[in-house]
Amino acid sequence: MSAQAALTLTGVSKLFDETRAVDDVTLKIEPGQFVGVIGRSGAGKSTMLRLINRLIDPTQGSISFGGTEITSLRGRDLRNWRRDCAMIFQQFNLVDRLDVLTNVLIGRLAEHGFLSSMAMQFTDTERTMALQALDRLDLVPQALQRAGTLSGGQQQRVAIAKALVQQPKIMLADEPIASLDPANATLVMDGLRQINKEDGLTVLVNLHTLDTARAYCDRIIAMRNGRVFFDGVAAQLTDDVVRDIYGLEGLREFNEAVTSTQSVALPA
C-alpha cells in the first residue's frame, strides 16, 4: 500500500471573489514524507488542502499525482482520487447519529454501487478491514457506539480509521488537533506518525502550533498571504523566520510555548 508517487503543485491559485486565498503555489511533496503546513489564520493552508482533495477547484494552475493531472478529473475518476487522497478535518466531520463502525465504512463508499450503498450493505471483508483500522487506533470497544457520544479525540481517531480503510495513497489533515486537548492531540498526532512510518504513507498536515510541527514533521512549509513563505526542516525555522511567518514584528519576545498544545508534559 506504500505510496510511490509524488504530489506536485504547479502555479496553483484560488481566488474567492477578489481575495487570493492561495497564490501561485508551487510545491513537490515526495512520497513518504511527513509534511507540516503552518501559517497564521487565513494564510491559505486549509484552502490548499481542499484544492488537493478537490473539495474545491483551483482558479488556475496544475496539481498532479504520479503523472495524473488531478484538476481535470470528473465523475468516477474524481471520486477515486478523493478516495486515494484521504482527508481529516478539524471538526472530524463524522455522522454523529451513525455508529462508529458505519462511520469508518463510509471510507469504503467509493468502491460501492448505488444499491449496496443506499442499503448500507457492506461485505464481511470490509467490516474486518474497518475493525482492523479501529484496532490500530484502540477504538474497537467503541465500534457500535454512536459517533456523537465519543470524545473529540476519539472522534478524530475514528476519522483516521475511516481514512485508513480508504487505502489512500496520501493523507491530508486539516488542523486535526485544533479542537483537542493536549493529551488527545498527542494521541492523534502519534496515530498519524505511526501510519506514516509503518505504511509509508505521505502525510500533509495543517498545524497551528509550531512545536507540534517541529516535533512531528520531516519538512515544514509556512504559508503567508496564500504564498509559500518558507520550506525547509524544523531546524531552519529560526525565531526571525517565525516572526515573519506570523507577522509578529511588533512583539519583542515571542514565546513558542504559548501556542503549544503540549503544555502538559506527557510521558513519552
Add this chain to the structure above:
Amino acid sequence: MTAAADVTPLRPMDQFELDYAAQRRRAKLGWFIASVLFFAFFAFSAWLGDFFKVTQVTNVDGSREWRWIIPAGLPRLGEFIEKTLPVLRWDSLGADIAEWFWRWKVWLNLLIETVLIAFMATALGVFGGFVMSFPASRNLAPNKWVLWICRRYLEIARTVPELVWALIFVFCFSVGPMAGVLAIGLHTAGALGKLYSEVNENIDMRPLEGVKAAGGTWFDQIRYGAVPQVMPNIISYTLLRFEINVRASSIIGYVGAGGLGQEFREALSLQEYTDLSALFLIIFVTVMVIDYGSEKLRHRVIGLEKGPAT
C-alpha cells in the same frame, strides 16, 4: 470668539434624554400608522365579506323588519344545532341511540375506508415528499435547475387543495377511494416535501463533506450525511401529517373520492340532520384517538433522541 464656541456641548445624560425622547416619538408614530392601516384594511375586508349587511327578518307575529345580519343570523345557529341533536330519552336510551346511529354498519365500513385512505395517502406522500425534498433543498441540490424543477413540482402539488385534486382524479379514475388516495397523497407529497426540505436546510453540512472527501457520490452524501440527521424530524412531521390526512379523507368523499364524506353530503341533501351529529361524533372520536396515539409515538421518537444513546 465665534458663535459656535458659545454652545456648550450637552452632557451625555442630557443627550441621551433627547435621543430617547426622539426615539419614543418615532416608535409611537410608527405604531399609530400601523394600527390605522390595520383597522382600515380589516374593516374594508369585513365590508367586502358582508359583515355589515342588513337583512330582513320575519318576527314571530309575522311582521318583517330590518336587522343587522349578525344578531339576525345567530339564532339560526342554535336552530341548526338543535335540529342535529337526536331525541334521547332516559327510559328508551338504547333504542334512541340505535335510532341515532341507524346506519352504523355502513358508517363503520366507511370509517375504516377513511382511515385506510389516509394511511395509504400518507405513505405515498411521504415517499414522494422525502425523495423530492433533498433536491429541493438549497444546500443539497446538485444544481439550480434541479432545485427549480423540484421546488415548482412541490409547490404545484401542495397549492392545489385536496378537494380539487379529488375532483380531477374522480374525473380520471371514476368515483371511489382510489381517487381520494391519489388526491390526498399528491397534496401530502407537496406539503411534506416542503417541510422536509426546510428540515434539510438546517442540517450540519460537515458530515456530508466528510462523505464527499472519502469519494462518496451525491447520493452517498445524502444517505449517510443528511438522512440520519433529519430522521427524527421526518418521523414527527409524518405522524402529524397522518392526523391531518384523516381529517382530509373524512371530507373528501363529498366529491365522490371515498370515505365518510359522501354520507355528509347525503345527510345534508336528504335533510337527515341527526345523521350529521352522529357522523361528526364518529370523526371527532377517531381523530382524537389518532391524535393521542401519534402524539405518544412522536414524543417517544423525540424522547429516544434526547435520552442516553446506547
